[in-house]
Amino acid sequence: MLYFQDLLVGSGVRVEGFMGSYNPPGGFRAVHVAICTIEKANSLINRLLEENNFDNIGCVVVDELHLLGDPHRGYLLELLLTKLKYISKKGLCPPIQIVGMSATLPNLDVLAKWLDATLYKTDFRPIPLIEFIKVNRSIYKATDLTSSESFEPEFAIDNDPGDAIYLCIDTILKGYSVLVFCPTKNWCETLALQIAGEVKRLGCSNTELAVKIRKQLNSEAISDTLQQLKNSPVGLESVLGKCVSFGVAYHHAGLTLDERDIVEGGFRKSVLRVLVATSTLSSGVNLPARRVIIRSPLFNGRMMDILSYKQMVGRAGRMGKDTAGESYLLCTEEQKSQGQKLVTSELPSVESCLGHSDLSNSLKRAVLEVVASGLISSYEEVQCYTNCTLLAVYEDSEKISQAVQKCVKYLTTKGFIELKNETEISVSSLAEACLSASMTPDQGLALLAELDKARKCFVLDSDLHAVYQVTPFSVSNQWSLDWMKAFSMWEALPKNVQKIGQLVGVDERFLIKAMRGTMNFQADNQVQNIAVHKRFFTALALQDLINEIPLNKVAGKYGGN
Known part of the structure; x- marks a missing residue:
């Protein structure tokens, strides 16, 4: 971002960065060049889908295209490119040029075919x-x-x-x-x-x-x-x-x-x-x-x-x-x-991350985003959309079709969408909220359950309960808890603060097991428990910052940086 700002200074071209929780004044409409993280870029594309406003986008440049194969963020990049590919295919916007770059992509021909792109390749390195x-x-x-x-x-x-x-x-x-x-x-x-x-x-x-x-x-x-x-x-x-x-x-x-x-x-x-x-x-x-x-x-x-x-x-x-x-x-x-x-190893081929684990599970967010944004409104269009993914290049069409059926059934059962006449799709407020918040369906359901619980009993004698409710999953999920330190902090908390923790799901027995290492943290039934505890201790740290405790002291107290 800083490089482009220096390069284009005085030209009248405004360059801004979109990353983390930061949005520049005036938002996306006020800039000419937006430098984004993958997460922010996907969120911006979703917003443009909702507003049906792609007229001002002429080019999307993806640096480090090999991140398509990243197990943590690759599926988001694939969803972003799939949405652009789909709307171009359907003629829903003026042509958008996609430029992908990487120095570490072995299967360039496959990706070029997927994006319907012209391939430029060189082995030249200016500095040996x-x-x-x-x-x-x-x-x-x-x-x-x-x-x-x-x-x-x-x-x-x-x-x-x-x-x-x-x-x-x-x-x-x-x-x-x-x-x-x-x-x-x-x-x-x-x-x-x-x-x-x-x-x-x-x-x-x-x-x-x-x-x-x-x-x-x-x-x-x-x-x-x-x-x-x-x-x-x-x-x-x-x-x-x-x-x-x-x-x-x-x-x-x-x-x-x-x-x-x-x-x-x-x-x-x-x-x-x-x-x-x-x-x-x-x-x-x-x-x-x-x-x-x-x-x-x-x-x-x-x-x-x-x-x-x-x-x-x-x-x-x-x-x-x-x-x-x-x-x-x-x-x-x-x-x-x-x-x-x-x-001496060779680089592995970049493959779709939507194909990791259960296909229907990995496709939940993919389908939810395009349906909630209004881009897709029928079951046939869902099938057409999934055929635009990189996954479709590698997987059998029958297998993808079965996964889409499971995915649509899950979203229907959980109240995200409704099937009319077995083909027409309408969306709920929950689906629209997940899209606006850039959340996965599972995160949306977890947050909804948290809010329902808070409606029955909300503690007002401090800010902590409110801070917990607005603590983003994207922040708390990155927190690496020292369970020994977390348990010691829990024991030292006042009773009224512990009561808030118990209300949101903090369990002292869970903390003891985590501290002793007698728990399988990868087990499906523990994932939600871990998320609740991480979110609670993140909220404690955020409350300390709200109370104007210096950042370095908060970092030392909670084992952060």
């Missing part, structure tokens, strides 16, 4: 990329895993497994920037602190090495970056401040949008020379560096997938600044064979 695997003190080229070179650091650094810190400082000394990918937020912050500590130790001595390090860091520009962070709404976080002071920063979902913008800007301008990040930075954020280091091939307790790896190493090499890019995958001796397999 050299991939390495580093196993202890041996370095292998990804193109030749049979031979290795010995790695000997030119200066010693204590407590530096994999030589990650040395590789970062070596990059600084050569006048370049480096991206380091770590599996978790805590790992990012810890490693960033260690790198900053070594830069301080080495740079504060009276050696020739210290002079070289100090020469590479722009103290005045670093001071400006620190001041920007101090002036941000949440102020300067202490750990981030210690890192930035020495040209190092971290980047993960725990940072606010303002902090991310400042950190990203500092890295682009080479004020910050080392950026330690989680894997989310590898997709969608344009922050290339001369060197990319992947701290471990294990992410979330298992070997990372080839798509994530390609996205990460693809950040190596900056156009116009570097003549080459290089990546290092750091492995232990035990991880060597897995690492070698990773760098």
Whole structure:
């Protein structure tokens, strides 16, 4: 967004971002170029469907098209593109051009056929990329895993497994920037602190090495970056401040949008020379560096997938600044064979995420959105719409037809739609509410049950019950609860607050089982219980913020960032 705003400044073209809960003044109608997350883009398309107002959309550009195969967000992107494809096919709007881009799509021909698109493909990379695997003190080229070179650091650094810190400082000394990918937020912050500590130790001595390090860091520009962070709404976080002071920063979902913008800007301008990040930075954020280091091939307790790896190493090499890019995958001796397999693997074909698990379950939202928006009003049109999905390219038409029947039956039974004359479809207020709120049918039913419960008994002696009712599922579902901490907090709550928790479904026995790890969190009968408890503790955190408790204290109290 910032790039396009700078590019088009003074042209009269207004560029704005739509992300999270943020909508720019004037909304979608007031902008010429809208930069959106997948979720926001789908919500905007739904709104335009309701208003039957596609006249002003000329082009939809989808960057990172391979996210169609993402198990968490891929189905939303597929629904968005399917809706555009369907309305174009039916002639319900002027032609809308769809441009899809990706550097990691193996089955391009299938996707081009699905979108009825012209295919452009190139293997050209303006900056050559050299991939390495580093196993202890041996370095292998990804193109030749049979031979290795010995790695000997030119200066010693204590407590530096994999030589990650040395590789970062070596990059600084050569006048370049480096991206380091770590599996978790805590790992990012810890490693960033260690790198900053070594830069301080080495740079504060009276050696020739210290002079070289100090020469590479722009103290005045670093001071400006620190001041920007101090002036941000949440102020300067202490750990981030210690890192930035020495040209190092971290980047993960725990940072606010303002902090991310400042950190990203500092890295682009080479004020910050080392950026330690989680894997989310590898997709969608344009922050290339001369060197990319992947701290471990294990992410979330298992070997990372080839798509994530390609996205990460693809950040190596900056156009116009570097003549080459290089990546290092750091492995232990035990991880060597897995690492070698990773760098030589082929990208898997991107397939429809609507086909995961039970087809009728995954199609619920797909059908609900187009019916509630008025785009479709008959059973035959539902069949036609589902034939426009990427799923229809892969699955047997009979199987899809059976799944649609199950899906329509479910939506009818739950009161979302009504079938007239066995073919004509009318929608209920519940369906329209789900569409407006960008909710799945299951979430809509859960929220309706919560509201029905609240109508019978609503607690007014504090804001908590009201805050709970308006806490979005999209926020609480992202919350990773520490069940031990949650139980301790629950015990310390006043009786009147515990009463609100019990009213919404918080169960002390559930908390005890979750704390002891004696529960199957994946079981269907526990999913709703987990959602209620997450939502309650999210509401507690939001109430603290409403009561003007500083953000850093709330983050520390609830184990957030």
